[in-house]
Amino acid sequence: MTTTEPRIIPMGVALNEAMDIAMGLDEKVFLLGEDIAEPSGGVYKITKGLSTKYGTHRVRKTPISEAAIIGAAVGAAIAGYKPVAEIMIMDFIAVCLDQITNHAAKIRYMSGGQTTVPMVIRTSAGAGRQFGAQHSEMLEAWAVHTPGLKVVVPSNPADAKGLLISSIFDPDPVLFVEPMLMYWDPQYACDVPVGDNRIPLGKANIVREGKDVTVISYGKQVHDAVKAADILAAEGVSVEVIDLRTLVPLDEATVLASVSKTKRAVVVHEAVTRCGFGAELSSRIHEELFGTLSAPVARVGGQNTPVPYAKNLETAFVPQVADIVAAIKSLNK
Amino acid sequence: MATTNRPDSPDRETLVQMYEIQNKIKTTDERFRSMLTSGQIQLIYYSPRGQECISAGYAVHLRPDDYVVTIYRGLHDHLAKGVPMRELWAEFLGRSTGTCKGKGGPMHITHPESGLVVTTGIVGSGIPIANGFGLASQLAGTDQVTVVNFGDGASNIGAFHEGMNMAAVWKLPVIFVCQNNLYGEHTPMSMSTGVEYISERAAAYGMPGVTVNGNDPVAMWHAAGEAIARARAGEGPTLIEARTYRFYGHLMGDAMEYMPKEERKAAMAADPVPAFRAWLLENGHATEAQLAEIEDKIVAMVDDAVEFAMNSPEPSLDELYTDVYEEITK
Numbered sequence A: 001m002t003t004t005e006p007r008i009i010p011m012g013v014a015l016n017e018a019m020d021i022a023m024g025l026d027e028k029v030f031l032l033g034e035d036i037a038e039p040s041g042g043v044y045k046i047t048k049g050l051s052t053k054y055g056t057h058r059v060r061k062t063p064i065s066e067a068a069i070i071g072a073a074v075g076a077a078i079a080g081y082k083p084v085a086e087i088m089i090m091d092f093i094a095v096c097l098d099q100i101t102n103h104a105a106k107i108r109y110m111s112g113g114q115t116t117v118p119m120v121i122r123t124s125a126g127a128g129r130q131f132g133a134q135h136s137e138m139l140e141a142w143a144v145h146t147p148g149l150k151v152v153v154p155s156n157p158a159d160a161k162g163l164l165i166s167s168i169f170d171p172d173p174v175l176f177v178e179p180m181l182m183y184w185d186p187q188y189a190c191d192v193p194v195g196d197n198r199i200p201l202g203k204a205n206i207v208r209e210g211k212d213v214t215v216i217s218y219g220k221q222v223h224d225a226v227k228a229a230d231i232l233a234a235e236g237v238s239v240e241v242i243d244l245r246t247l248v249p250l251d252e253a254t255v256l257a258s259v260s261k262t263k264r265a266v267v268v269h270e271a272v273t274r275c276g277f278g279a280e281l282s283s284r285i286h287e288e289l290f291g292t293l294s295a296p297v298a299r300v301g302g303q304n305t306p307v308p309y310a311k312n313l314e315t316a317f318v319p320q321v322a323d324i325v326a327a328i329k330s331l332n333k
Numbered sequence B: 001m002a003t004t005n006r007p008d009s010p011d012r013e014t015l016v017q018m019y020e021i022q023n024k025i026k027t028t029d030e031r032f033r034s035m036l037t038s039g040q041i042q043l044i045y046y047s048p049r050g051q052e053c054i055s056a057g058y059a060v061h062l063r064p065d066d067y068v069v070t071i072y073r074g075l076h077d078h079l080a081k082g083v084p085m086r087e088l089w090a091e092f093l094g095r096s097t098g099t100c101k102g103k104g105g106p107m108h109i110t111h112p113e114s115g116l117v118v119t120t121g122i123v124g125s126g127i128p129i130a131n132g133f134g135l136a137s138q139l140a141g142t143d144q145v146t147v148v149n150f151g152d153g154a155s156n157i158g159a160f161h162e163g164m165n166m167a168a169v170w171k172l173p174v175i176f177v178c179q180n181n182l183y184g185e186h187t188p189m190s191m192s193t194g195v196e197y198i199s200e201r202a203a204a205y206g207m208p209g210v211t212v213n214g215n216d217p218v219a220m221w222h223a224a225g226e227a228i229a230r231a232r233a234g235e236g237p238t239l240i241e242a243r244t245y246r247f248y249g250h251l252m253g254d255a256m257e258y259m260p261k262e263e264r265k266a267a268m269a270a271d272p273v274p275a276f277r278a279w280l281l282e283n284g285h286a287t288e289a290q291l292a293e294i295e296d297k298i299v300a301m302v303d304d305a306v307e308f309a310m311n312s313p314e315p316s317l318d319e320l321y322t323d324v325y326e327e328i329t330k
């Protein structure tokens, strides 16, 4: 299945490979989205070369019409195709939310299982580039709150590739959230196996083992959690870091086993803290482990504000390594 | 639709005023681009260069109490409607003295005193909001009008179609200005749009639609004047498709590999701003000294604004939490 030669590549390339592999394996897989065909290959170049290789009938450049993009993906998915729709930036899913939540998510259920919607919505997300309030949000909680959708947020190129292939062949609609800052930044590049290295949805990754406290995160913040763990290791605190990889399905077993061991947990994400995924996670941990915890679960997340433009405010909005360190310390008091 | 008369030709004062606005936009844009290129400033920048005549052409018909709604590529509309240069620069640079305290940024310039009421980064979304301004004027019985600007690409999103229909049904005093620069991001209009002229779409909603050369200031002035007069008279909305060209691609740093080199070269060779300047002089509408004085004044204004913005402080960290609601709300 896979040959393994170590290759350090950025997430942008890994995602491209995943789509390439899926399209090569199954002619029912096709891509649609704004600017995704050549010569552009997508505004972030994630689909570079694919329209040349597979043709513009399978790598379809669309008008700026998000509702029509997702609607077409829903219909084609019901009809037996495996569409991968790109919504350029996550904030724009607001424009096509009806197609996502009322249709993609519910059609299997409403039809009593007769019709299904095996599609992927890929979207880039996250703050840090001074794109302002309408181009910087992490909105995964909207999707998690909608039964019928699966939600994936990779934290590194290898996972991005493996999870995207799995998502494309998953029988249900998947919202696949790509942290924008990780696409091409070499500091996030990693060894990515060649070939079809699928990673199953619903399997968290213990990024680092520890015994005093569990930090649970996903996406770009996993890296911050590891940095916080490094800082605290020097102070004698042993931090376990779990990368959820997928929010739905959620690998509760891995989370609960870890927190049962450490008895302390911090949940970290970039999205606004209020009603963010951390609230659900914290609640589940409390429900399952209440009597055994040494401290209440702490949450670290974005501030409860829109994402501001000015650099200093944007930085203050986004949770930082120091915030994670402080949250962990607060549990150890 | 011939219920209002075509406005007379623009007088000398109006012609010079249009040139002044165009030059202000061009000079400001050139300064932004040179400071970005030299690394003095860093921001996401959507150049309006090439589209100056459209904003100037409608703005000279507007009163301060008329409303303008625009998009991320909106610097030309902001300046034409009179957003002050200093506050504009400060907002682009994310400073506390900016129009929006540095919290909105270039994609969300807002200056109600000038009538620049909404700048959106979401393609098409300004259109229904403009209807709301139109409705407010209609309900209040004023003769204010609203000009909403958007691109060719925006005419393919649902909000455009819903908004156009509602404006026609309610006879709202709204002028839909589609600034057709032939591209939406990296995609040429021909690959995304089923009609040759976006103005054709107006018929489907029961409103007048015209295509005008947006780089011809006098033609633009006529088209805008007619539409604005109709709207003021309570005769309803108009769609104006103003044909133009983006000189510098979608955003600063765009490799523009999808734009044919010859096409871009030709568009830039026909730069409408110097062309209008030459036309004004040839036809005796202005003197060299008069235009040079305007240009010098604008350079000084930009110098002053840059200095003001660069020396302004960042917003204080407390500002992160204000303006989410009227009061800070947990």
Ligand SMILES: Cc1ncc(C[n+]2csc(CCOP(=O)(O)OP(=O)(O)O)c2C)c(N)n1
Binding pocket: A034, A064, A066, A088, A092, A095, B073, B121, B122, B123, B124, B150, B151, B152, B153, B154, B155, B181, B183, B184, B185, B246, B250
């Ligand atoms: C709903 C939505 N979809 C996609 C985008 C990304 N985007 C920003 S500008 C743009 C192109 C718009 O083209 P056009 O309407 O022609 O305006 P122009 O930029 O040419 O002035 C796109 C696709 C967005 N901002 N909003």
Ligand SMILES: [Mg+2]
Binding pocket: B151, B152, B153, B179, B180, B181, B182, B183, B184, B185
């Ligand atoms: Mg355009």
